[in-house]
Amino acid sequence: MLSVRDAEATILNSIQPLDNQRDIEFVDLLMANNRILATPIISSLDFPHWDNSAMDGFAVRYADVQQARAEKPIILEVVEEIPAGYKPQVTINSGQAARIFTGAVMPAGADTVIMQEKTHRQENRVSIFAAPQPQEFVRHKGDFYKAGSELLPAGISLTASEIAVLAAAQRDQVSVFRRPRVAIFSSGNELVMPEEALQPGQIVDSNQFALATLVRELGAEVLLLGIVKDDPAALKEIIEYAIVNSDIVLSSGGVSVGDYDYIEKILESLGAKIHFRAVQMRPGKPLTFATFPNTLYFGLPGNPVAALVTCWRFVQPTIKKLAGLAKGWEGKSLKVRSRDELISNGKMETYIWGKLHLVNGVYQFQKAQGNDSSGNLINLAQTNALAILPVGKSLVSVGEEVFVLQL
């Protein structure tokens, strides 16, 4: 059976990321949070834009004050006051200083700033009590960034720090990749919506809610297509619609070997390339992955835990790569100590859901309490990590280290 690693490689290799010409949109800076930058940013501004002071103090000529000592202060004449936002008018000559404030432009002639605490001011004179370093407390033009070089690369997700940089570079609009479009539907004669009265044999379609939430959290746009009966004609119709209206289709259910599991046959009849229909993992074994020329298709297993686990493990990196993120598609993997004994049959890569606790700066994994059937979505609540037992590892003892995927 296909290993999880090979399944992941197959999926990632099938992805055609969004195009940086066709698949972009311009958004206002304050709407760009968590969007992915489509075009590299190059600024024509230097940062800082001009030499300026890093302290409240006095702008001086280093040569004038290099001998200053507490016992033998140097006295300079204060010839100008330069607050932030003011253009200095006077050149500082030998024996002179300017009163200056943090962020204010350095006057011509001065090369060093003495912080206020090392000085004493009396009317138009200032005494300097200690020698500075040459050019001390001057932030030079272009020290942080030189105009014309790359300020931000394409393919990064925009958070507060990048938005600050974009604002400073006067980009009030920014070109980002459009959100990937993910069509979601559930298949099953037993499924109803939450508001419907349950008849014998029926259950609520929880998967469409779980999947839509996860997909939205990942920044993609959801096309929610609802519940489809286990009926080949109805399934064919919805899949045909989904593949022309989305980048990724997620269906849940109908991928195992039962008489009502039609997804694979329909994909075949529509000309999909079926890459695999089983992965050596638990839960999630019957995961089906297929591609159409412009659409990726995930036939997720119907069991609610299997649907979410396969989505966390495979769909999450897929959305990130397709969305234009240049790197970091894989989830966060941490090595932590297990609080509980973890067991698998050793034949499948096993995903055990639970919670990470931070104790004195070190993470510990606690398995979800109760029944760990992949049909049990109840104890999935509050899950924030999946412990992963590789094939061949059938036991993790209490206190032993285990890799977890942080969710």
Ligand SMILES: Nc1nc2c(c(=O)[nH]1)N[C@H]1C(S)=C(S)[C@@H](COP(=O)(O)OP(=O)(O)OC[C@H]3O[C@@H](n4cnc5c(N)ncnc54)[C@H](O)[C@@H]3O)O[C@H]1N2
């Ligand atoms: N003979 C075998 N039977 C099964 C195998 C197998 O290898 N051989 N694999 C099992 C595994 S593992 C899984 S997972 C399931 C996958 O089943 P399907 O993807 O075909 O899904 P269904 O048969 O439609 O449903 C399975 C289960 O999940 C519930 N379900 C389905 N959709 C939803 C939904 N949207 N919301 C909530 N719950 C849902 C459904 O009622 C069933 O209980 O197959 C095993 N069988």
Ligand code: MOO
């Ligand atoms: O994928 Mo299934 O959920 O292992 O039972």
Ligand SMILES: [Mg+2]
């Ligand atoms: Mg089935």
